Amino acid sequence: MENDVQKQLTSPSKATRENIRGKALTFIIASLIIVLTVAVIGFIAIKGITTFTKDGVNLWDFLTKSNWNPGSIKDGKPEVGAAPMILGSFLVTLLAAVIATPFSLAIGIYMSEYASKKTNKLLRPVLELFTGVPSVVYGFLGLVIIVPMMRTIFGGTGFGILPGAIVLFVMIFPTITSMVVDALTAVPVSYRQAALALGATQWQSIYKIVLRAATPGILTAVIFGMARAFGEALAVQMVIGNSVLMPTSLVSPTATLTSQLTSQIGNTIMGSIQNDALWSLALVLLIMSLFFNLLVKMIARKRKI
């Protein structure tokens, strides 16, 4: 009897046990995310390096040679030169960012400095809507509008880097812009007031004060946009032409990492060199994504100091 009371008083109550269970449950779920992320990185890395370990491809050849023909063997080595795709991915990404950044800055400045509250209330949801437009829709538009346009202007097939970059520009532009707007509105009003009080024109205050103060945020926005562009698969695949050739001009058919992956991985047999080579492309994609992530982190750390 006495023991029972003691037991009841010293053992955890029902609510405590429930709390421990709840904490454990949510912890397990959170740990699942860790397992998942590590698994994604691990599996792709293991699959991606078999080309170099098992099939004996030289890493340097993979990165710099432009003969992509994983099935055939030349001089005792499979022809796995991924340079055209790596170059293609970088070119479309850079070009898209170069087109998108000025426009994003313009809209960002307009929304944070010039526009009335009413206009902003209209523009914000529009940007959000365009962020949400599925990428296949942009790809389809590129295919029926931009590719024929390129064909009439430059001749040839109309497929290539330039249409890819234009499609990506439209796609990443809303993302970059929303983040630029956030960066600009985060600059304290007192900065602007101080500049204006010193007799600066509005443009001087924007150009010399606001833009400089918001530079880390703007850079983060552009890198985010580039990361998205680099990893976008279907929209680019639809307009790039999908032939693994070194791009000779901005409107010659070529391929990107993502376009080659989407169009080929279903056509190869698991474990074959053709398949392994594609997983190596996926690994490059993964590494670049991690690199963009690191860049964003570094900028954020600099901002704190």
Place this chain on the structure above:
Amino acid sequence: MDAKKVDRIAKRVIQTMVLMIVVLLVLILGYILVTGLSQTKLDFIFKISKAAQAGGGIRDQLFNSLYLLVLALLISVPLSLGAGIYLAEYAPDNWFTRMLKTLIEILSSLPSIVVGLFAYLVLVIKFQIGFSIIAGAMALTFFNLPLLTSNIENAFRNLPDSQREAGLALGLSQWKMIKGILLPRIVPSIITAVILSSGRIFGEAAALIYTSGQSAPILNYANWNPFSPDSPLNIMRPAETLAVHIWKLNSEGLTPDADAISAAASAVLIIVVLLFNISAHYFGEKLEQKLTAKR
């Protein structure tokens, strides 16, 4: 040139660029909606798709998209709720939590094709599930989990500490306090986050082409047995979604009226995304009204 002139020119240039963008956006939206809704009859929504002849519809693809969305949410909402609660309420400030946060960021920034390929490798090939709805739903979960988790975590963090203190002062355990006081208060923000992520899931295609597959077996909507291959409820059947259908029509080019169907399907996609956006805004505004007592 004097500063005032530069100021005027800069403003003019910016206004012109804004105008160009607005015109571009209006043209894009107009093009999709006009060509999409004018070239086909509206009943294409209820017709089955045809691979090699004109006049196909999108009935099964539309159903597949919706069904995948529901399944993906069924898996990802409880998981991200749990992870969000842990991060916002339980997680101590240590290396483990920091690593967890970094990994969530990494997962959310991975290209969807990489996530899709991972799901293809593990689920479709290693576990031999084959191209199936459930593989697609898992791929979408991988892709949705990090963003939804951080949204839910932020929603919890935005609640004032006085709420927690009041709960604990009443003698509630932390779990009871979270479940009974915090959770009801963030339901509207969770709904908004879920609706917005639904829009992204609905339009996602890259993660699905090698998980839920690129073929849509004709479904028999009278067959409700989830184990039969032509039942709409079967989760082991391959299921081409609307977004994948648009991609496939345009990259294979077998269908004579591919342009018309793609335009119409794009219009449907955009309208659905628009509806998701509007309802998310509606809930967001309702929430603001409730919290700030604004009318």
